[in-house]
Amino acid sequence: MPRHLSVLLFALALTPLIGGCKPTKAERAAAPPPAAAETDAAPAPPPALPPGAKAGPLDLSQIGPHDEAYAHESLSPDEWASVALMYQSKGRFGEALATLDQAIARHPENAHLYAVRGALWLQLEEYAKALADLERSLELAEDPGVRVNYAEALRRFDRKSDALASLDRALATNPDYLPALFNRGVLRFELGDEAGALADFDRAIAIDPAAAAPYFNRAAVRWALGQKEAAIADLDAFIERAPVGTWKETARDLRASWQEQLEAKR
Template structure:
């Protein structure tokens, strides 16, 4: 039995024990299998790094501490868990049992991994047995130096729950306002913000302001407070005016920094933050000016801070794309990727732009590069499915969407797209199965209900179809497909006038040849021949 108490090793205590048991034997049988999961193994079991070389190394891993400015999003641990699951599934002989105790004290990384193992590996291959109880961990006597090493590693790997917990211990064991205390405060507040614990993060940033007179700390805390609003995913509680005020203060304080390189970096960082506020307030040109000024400052840094420059170039690309300058945006993405420190997200973003511009094959190549760069990334497979549909590779797209759902059962858009494609292929039984699974995750989702309405219509269950369409339209009045498909149902029920009314709404929302063709049929049924002829011309008939 593996003792899961996070006090023994912190994040991935269970995973590390399991990997130490499996990896040596797998290396003898199939070194390629280990190499294919190097990122996951090295992240979860650092004790194996001497035996598992970095094949898909994170490009910023060798940079100086002040140059590693990106913190992985919380979802990275789901990617790691899925990659570890696929390694374990391939490595263990069938019929094995994984027994885990002290689960109540496990780190969230292990709890997530156990959930993924249980969901994705059949019990006849690996039965996962979990108990909450177990012996207490020994007293925590780690020094501030030891805690800092663990906080630093957890920050770079994206183990944000551990950063928040260990960082709090580090703050208790260091003198407020000291250099090491500041290190803990900055990492801990950033992790809390990333976890959505904004009030706690705000209190810690405020504490920084109260214990220090260091301009660098004040600039950073002002920036941190601003980002709690600027990056707040809920527009209803996001205060961009307050964010602007904090960023103005950060910029003002950064101008006081005596070191020219530090001043150039910090001012560029802060201006990039202000660009986010400008963009969210709809001032794209002003945001672009700020990013350009940040890039000019970055030019003063020589070869230092490549990640900072990469972020600025990628942001400039996004702003140019928002302004409709697709070609120029692609050039900026190319410049960002050429720095060699890009993350999968930037290949996804460029792929999305390429797909929007009609370059599906090139988009596909970017999505596949994002897939190669690390553990399973649901968004990359979802986007590859969209490109595959454009290119007519329907079965591959369906397989990609099914894999997205396997990786992340809460990825609602994957259910919507997979169900819609299946319904379009008249594979109604499969479409219904996907819709029902999706509605368990997202009850009342209008897009899934619209597909359900199609399936019910095809089955002749008109009352159920009408109920599904009505509910979809009530939830998303802008959903043209629901109006258009309800029109088909109403026409089949003999309500040509109702069909025309629904098609009027659908065409107003999203004109399409098939909608005009359907409206022409309904108009002819009503004897409105001239209007029907207009629609037939618009339909290309």
């Protein structure tokens, strides 16, 4: 099995889902399932928000027309972010970014706004812009959710050691923070630290036994370590918990392949 697990960012209202493309057969043995991919056409999740932020659509009819005075002028930073998220949820990314640009012009020291714009850049695969915004957000206020997104931006530039340090810092703030724990397990596996990856996925499963994705990744680590039967058991646990969709079928196909290999060696 290749030493690769595509990074999965939990859809917990803190981190954006990266990717979403249907995997090739060659990738299926190693890549984890997107957490929000209940169907093959799952909608893109919202950008990141720091803990405590209230994301969601804002009724623009309560704001008024976009005249020369610009109707958002009196909004708080959180309200600006909500407007941007409403545009993003409708796929109107240009308007989401324009809203965030205007918000940051009015509130240039607000970490939240940089975090949201950075996450949106990350979703749009504009990694240099994402890195700059997320770095600025962290300069203004430390936050484990932003740390996870910052780590993903670093990983996109193959700065895996720096990404790992960012996730370590997030977990120093909150040792049970699932997105950081999960993604650190992925990075550790990519860097050849199977024992560390296994420990992170073990911990993720202990924190939330109902979450499907950690079982898939732990299965991949266990298979690489030669723990064949345990790996198959983890795939069974994933299949039991995962929603109907591409990755459930991927896991079933993978399980059949592994079972066939295991029986051939007996």
